[in-house]
Amino acid sequence: MSPDELVYLGVLFASIPVGFLFRYLSPPVKQGAALLLGLSIIVATCHIHTLHSLVTVIGTWIIIKSSWRHAPALSLSWTFLYLLFFRLVTWFGLPQPTPFSNAVQLILTLKMVSLANEVKSFHVEKKKEVSSFAKSPVIGGLSEEPSLYDILSYSYCYVGIMTGPFFRFQTYVDWLKQPKPLELPGWTPCLQRLKLVPVYGALFLAVNSVFPLSFVRTDEFLDRNFFFRFFYMVAVFFVFRMRFYAAWCGAEAGCISAGLGCYPEKALAKPGGGPTVNYSLDPSAEESYDFRTIQNIDCYNTDFCVKVRHGMRYWNMTVQWWLHHYIYPNAPFRAYTLRAGWTMFISAYWHGLHAGYYLSFLTIPLCIAAESAMEASVRARLGPRGQNVFDWVHWFLKMRAYDYMCMGFVLLKASDTVSYWTSIYFVMHVIAVCCIVVGRLLKGGKSRRGKREQNAEAEKTGEKTD
Secondary structure (H helix, E strand, O other), X not given: OOHHHHHHHHHHHHHHHHHHHHOOOOHHHHHHHHHHHHHHXXXXXXXXXHHHHHHXXXXXXXXXXXXXXXXXXXXXXXXXXXXXXXXXXXXXXXXXXXXXXXXXXXXHHHHHHHHHHHHHHHHHHHHHHHHXXXXXXXXXXXXXXXXXXXXXXXXXXXXOOOOOOOOOHHHHHHHHOOOOHHXXXXXXXXXXXXXXXXXXHHHHHHHHHHOOHHHHHOHHXXXXXXXXXXXXXXXXXXXXXXXXXXXXXXXXXXHHHHOOOOEEHXXXXXXXXXXXXXXXXXXXXXXXXXXXXXXXXXXXXXXXXXXXXXXXXXXXXXHHHHHHHHOHHHOOOOOHHHHHHHHHHHHHHHXXXXXXXXXXXXXXXXXXXXXXXXXXXXXXXXXXXXXXXXXXXXHHHXXXXXXXXXXXXXXXXXXXXXXXXXXXXXXXXXXXXXXXXXXXXXXXXXXXXXXXXXXXXXXXXXXXXX
């Protein structure tokens, strides 16, 4: 492990015992302490580059105060343009930001865009209340516009400051105002989330030592046979998954220990978004709670869901919620595949400027189109047993598609990514295109047969169709 990874690990797991201490604090003290601890972590790891995050926060605050109506679009433009500047600072003679600064900037970008949307929603609903003399039915909406101090406290809250998960401002406010935080579940769900982390960590270290990514860039790798080269991406994606499973489960445990994102099960909370229905606590009944709001990874379903589109739902779940609510609905296209492509492009940009991100993320819409074509033209015609076999084949190809796309994500450079994909003959691209072509041919054949059957039936009744 690199020194930077050890620092991440230290911050991640130190936040777990600290979180339990925060349950003893009153709301104002909790808010101030979380801000100071978060700022201390950032200053210690980012140094002068802390100013990038501060500029982003102040800029968003100015946008919200100046024009809350246009704040969502303006904040998205502002934070994403600043990301571009942040990644190109060396062009302006400024020092290269640390990897920790990049991690902070990524999470902060999500928070600022979400905050602008929440503030606009607050003002819109407030106007409706005034005009209708009725309380707003909006679920999880703000009760007041946040001050600059509130925004700074939310932005620099120590929980998930470098590793995520993303959470909305309202989730943060609910955390501060929890009436009896010491009575909320803590140790049991925290240990439940951590129990497999040592396994993930050990598998990461063991498999990474046998299948190092650096070997892919060597001439010796290209001299190996096709099956070895093909299998290598399976091992690389396995290492990739184990690394993030361990990190995100640890990050969730840090939220759980502090009580952040804890809601009654009847609130039907969603990762990233929080409660989806209005609820009230019954003092006379025993409530069951969950931490769905801060769940960032579903390890089992990531591995064993059948479809490519479903795989995205269970990976980096809070960020997927953010993309689904703030990017996907505003895509300049109507077709699902194109809207998905737009969303993946924005996701790639958020991750960075490396060509590998774009090559990987923009392969996802192609895979979605392929599986949709085969589902409509093949699976729909099969019986239960045939559909079961189809689903197993579908799952196998889904995993290979993610193996394939992961190589671009980790190799980063276009030359390295294309070199690897060339070494296995762009096999997943070829399979995806073939599935689309076969799907359309079968669908076309089905349509023509249906038309002939319709004409034959019409002839029997004396009403030939055109």
